[in-house]
Amino acid sequence: MILLTGVTGTTGKEVANLMKDATLPVRAMVRNIEKATFLKGSNIELIEGSFDDADSINFALDGVNKAFLLPANSENQLEHEIRFIDLAKDNGVEHIVKFSVICSDSTSDNQIFQWHGKQKNILKNQELLTPTYSQISLCKTLYLLLVDQLKKKMHFTYL
Numbered sequence: 576m577i578l579l580t581g582v583t584g585t586t587g588k589e590v591a592n593l594m595k596d597a598t599l600p601v602r603a604m605v606r607n608i609e610k611a612t613f614l615k616g617s618n619i620e621l622i623e624g625s626f627d628d629a630d631s632i633n634f635a636l637d638g639v640n641k642a643f644l645l646p647a648n649s650e651n652q653l654e655h656e657i658r659f660i661d662l663a664k665d666n667g668v669e670h671i672v673k674f675s676v677i678c679s680d681s682t683s684d685n686q687i688f689q690w691h692g693k694q695k696n697i698l699k700n701q702e703l704l705t706p707t708y709s710q711i712s713l714c715k716t717l718y719l720l721l722v723d724q725l726k727k728k729m730h731f732t733y734l
Contacts (some may be wrong), residue, residue: 576638579603579619580626580659581645583610586674590643593630595619602634628656629662636666645674648687653694 579594582603583586586716587665594601595617604624605611611621626646636642646655652687663671680684681692 576602576640577601578635578639578642579645580643581647581720582614582619583607584624584645584647586695587643587645588613591619592646601621602635602639604632627651628657628658632659632662636663636668639666639668641670641672642668643672648690650690652690656694 577594577597577599579587579591579601580603582591583605589613591603591614595689596616601618602620602622603611603614604622606623606625608623610622614621622631622635624635626632637652642659644656644659646659647653660671661732675695676688676691678688679691679695680688680698683689683692
């Protein structure tokens with residue numbers, strides 16, 4: 576089972592649209608199911624959840640072995656990502672694709688680039704993300720979600 580997050584945003588919606596006809600089971604965690612009506616009638620199971628709510632994340636992660644992590648850009652983004660990754664590990668998720676920005680830099684004047692740079696530094700220091708990719712296409716994202724990579728240990732790909 577693949578769990579998608581961020582599917583009501585610009586990039587996440589494109590990933591979800593490409594996964595709508597996948598033969599593998601796919602689930603999407605969304606804050607508001609009404610914003611994901613474009614997925615109704617597809618093979619993607621919709622689960623209401625929030626990065627602020629560990630119980631809803633655990634519910635969404637039940638039976639999942641791969642996840643696409645794309646929370647909204649916010650001051651709480653790092654907290655959301657760490658919570659999600661910790662819960663994913665606890666739930667036996669084997670592979671997480673984490674979407675980022677090309678110019679992530681913790682010293683940037685751009686707030687979003689700075690947030691992503693800080694996230695990358697903290698998560699790398701915790702040895703949670705290996706290897707790192709700064710620029711990637713949606714096709715590569717889907718490939719990383721669908722290919723069987725590591726079976727016995729958690730694997731993170733930083734996009």
